[in-house]
Amino acid sequence: MSKVLFRVSYSIPDGKRPEYLAAVSKLQQHYRGTNIDYAVYETKGKHNHFQEVYVYPGIEAYEASDDPETLAGVSQYVDKIYALATNVSYDVSFEIV
Numbered sequence: 001m002s003k004v005l006f007r008v009s010y011s012i013p014d015g016k017r018p019e020y021l022a023a024v025s026k027l028q029q030h031y032r033g034t035n036i037d038y039a040v041y042e043t044k045g046k047h048n049h050f051q052e053v054y055v056y057p058g059i060e061a062y063e064a065s066d067d068p069e070t071l072a073g074v075s076q077y078v079d080k081i082y083a084l085a086t087n088v089s090y091d092v093s094f095e096i097v
Contacts, residue, residue, distance in 0.1 A: 002095035004062040010085035
């Protein structure tokens with residue numbers, strides 16, 4: 001079974017960074033107890049530009065990631081992040097080896 005890499009890139013407006021980081025912290029806590037690897041990176045040289053990186057163990061886990069039951073405990077934080085985010089782009093990749 002090949003892994004699925006899902007990346008979301010976006011910018012957060014000045015002044016909203018503390019609010020954003022608080023929401024990201026809640027997502028990090030949530031994903032620690034799962035089989036999904038989750039991390040957030042800030043792009044070097046781009047102020048307040050971030051990438052969320054999810055690594056799913058397989059296509060089934062990736063497809064289930066939009067299930068409201070799966071996100072029930074953290075949906076408010078996901079909504080907060082995307083309400084703040086601008087210039088959003090997504091990328092999905094599949095492991096080949």
